[in-house]
Amino acid sequence: MVQEYRRFLFLAATAAGAVTPSDAVDQAWHLHLAYTRSYWDDLCGGVLGRPLHHGPTAGGAQEQTRYQAQYVATLVAYEAAFGTPPPPAIWPPVERRFAARFVRADRATLWLVPKRAALISVAAPAAGVALIAATGGTVAGVLVPLVVLAIGAAAVGFGRRHGRRTRRGQSEGDGCGSGCSSSDSGGHHGDSGCGGHGGGCGGGGD
Template sequence: MVPEDPLWQRLEAYRIGPPDAEFTFAQRLARENGWDADYAERVVGEYRRFCYLAMRAGHEVTPSDQVDQAWHLHLTYSRDYWQRFCAEVLEAPLHHGPTAGGKAERDRYYRQYAQTLASYEKVFGPSPADIWPDANRRLYVDPLARRVQTRNYWMVPRRIGWAVMIVALLGISAMIVWGLDG
């Protein structure tokens, strides 16, 4: 059972980054991803569960995108990650390897992620879908998304964007027609 495993106890007790930091790891994670504080805290909890699976599942594991964002940020706390987390909490290195790309790699990660979800369910019960989407969404749909700096761009839902574009084009067309008549 997970709660009795010393690894899980160390993971639950572990806090990322300096204990006296005013701007916590979860706050930074929230800011960098546009999440609210509660959601970021939940992602940090899921990151702990992912790390537990990485050490105990008996197979390679693949994180959800949200958990991967937590892992990426944690890696930037390099001393904390390697000297405290890996050495003292996990008691083993946990390397992050990016995909080499291509269909074969995507298919491999699809299978690996599906296996990760199955292992998650065996150990922790059903995974939260808002953090751990199904394998198809994780590996075939979501990778088509782009991260956007929202202070530089307006984000408009597609259905509204099309309507705005049509109205704008009609307005430009009308100005051209009226300009030619005048």
Template sequence: MRAIETDLWQRLDSYEIGPAHCAFTFAQRLARENRWDPAYADRVLTEYKRFCWLACEAGHEVTPSDAVDQAWHLHLTYSRDYWDRFCADILRQALHHGPTAGGTTERTRYYDQYAQTLASYEAHFGEAAPDDIWPGAHRRFVVDPRAVRVNPADVFILPRRQAYGLAGAIAVAFAALLLMAAM
């Protein structure tokens, strides 16, 4: 039986996080707090639910992608909803979020666990996890941990390609000025 045919998935799929009377839905808050497009936040929310299904049914420990982890962290701030509704009524079991103890052994453990999570995802959902939400294990545990969260009110953020293009244009303009000054 595929994951989407299970009672657990039906409960997860119909579940709305948080109280209905909030000014922002959970997905809207997730988008705002992570500076994501609303459509991307909706997709991450679906992937979070798929992760929770795997956490209950995969038969092994699972590790989320960073985007899915952001959804999980935010959900945990809705503590009554998370523990009293989500775990009790939807998952019908506790789903704890524990931090890593750090170090090489832990990184290797989570790297391997994440790779196994991706394999289980494909086996149970019948398709590969979307790369833009679930990057490969190398990206997740080697490249992405170097990232830092910044406040865009304090800095300019340019994609690498644009920064190189701007630096190249400045270099060409400077070289042209030097040539003109030499004449």
């Protein structure tokens, strides 16, 4: 992740036009910006020799289209500069890059359940009630729905455990800080000046 962030900084400083990072790279950028002395003094002052600003967009469909085009151009510029396609785990295709919607969630008061597990947990009781009604409340008609309910509950439990493992792995290994957050409005970040070149940022908001 650190290497990909550095490569983005290189593109922002050298590309002919504005560049737009992936969401993962954007989160690394957000984190670096929070360490103001490191970002402004060490990076901009000592490494780049010029400012590299991170500005929010005005939003709207026109901005969405612009940042999508910039992101595609950034992927092309990446391969031209480094001689290899950007790793898709960090730089996903444009349709996935702008499909994600992030919100801040307090896990002390909220349970985060994957949609698939949640759908199963909702469908299982409904199926159980329907089976009981259809069988007239016989022993078999009661046991079968109970089994279905047990499977649904197990799926929800697995989803919660998997979500915790996924979040733990991301917080420890992806190079992005837990203090970074994005809005659910789908907002984007605007052009960032680096001398005569722009380093734009799209997707996820401030």
